[in-house]
Amino acid sequence: MIRVSFRLTLLSLLLASKPTEAPSAASPQAQESGQVLFEQRCASCHAAQPGAEEEWGPNLYGVLDRPVGSAVDYRYGSYLQSENAAGALWTEESLGAWLADSKAVAKAAGRRTKMPEQDVSEAELLRLTAYLATLGDALVAAQ
Numbered sequence: 001m002i003r004v005s006f007r008l009t010l011l012s013l014l015l016a017s018k019p020t021e022a023p024s025a026a027s028p029q030a031q032e033s034g035q036v037l038f039e040q041r042c043a044s045c046h047a048a049q050p051g052a053e054e055e056w057g058p059n060l061y062g063v064l065d066r067p068v069g070s071a072v073d074y075r076y077g078s079y080l081q082s083e084n085a086a087g088a089l090w091t092e093e094s095l096g097a098w099l100a101d102s103k104a105v106a107k108a109a110g111r112r113t114k115m116p117e118q119d120v121s122e123a124e125l126l127r128l129t130a131y132l133a134t135l136g137d138a139l140v141a142a143q
């Protein structure tokens with residue numbers, strides 16, 4: 001637990017020290033390598049196109065700034081359900097903590113998640129969010 005909160009603290013420091021420009025302003029190279037990373041590390045469980053069917057994980061089209069746990073017809077675990085009920089939105093910061101260790105984030109709130117820990121590094125995270133930010137903004141409206 002101490003190790004996990006240390007990692008989360010490091011990650012939030014890193015994210016907080018980043019320039020505050022919008023992720024869509026990230027370089028095309030970062031977006032492109034983020035897409036490759038997404039295909040390697042996430043696409044086995046997640047679709048990312050408007051209207052795509054839910055897979056083992058929810059569709060991630062437009063996930064940045066979207067309400068947590070809001071993919072239509074997806075049956076979420078208790079942590080994402082409770083965040084949805086609390087009105088939380090996915091931000092670069094919450095996405096960062098989630099991707100660093102989803103199980104620890106859920107456990108810290110006394111809840112569970114079905115998403116296995118991905119152990120995404122800080123450098124990979126910046127590439128992934130650069131890519132995810134290019135994917136539209138309205139999953140619900142797209143369906």
Ligand code: HEC
Pocket residue numbers: 038041042043044045046056057058059060063067068069070071075076077078079080090095098099112113114115116118120128
């Ligand atoms: C082994 C399958 C698997 C892999 C690989 C995986 N995920 Fe997930 N992911 C899930 C599942 C299952 C959920 C739903 C968890 C729940 O409901 O508790 C989820 C949920 C999420 C959510 C919450 C979405 C929402 O609608 O609130 C995000 C964001 C996410 N994953 C991002 C990623 C990213 C980015 C990657 C790649 C680095 C990734 N995931 C890799 C299975 C996976």
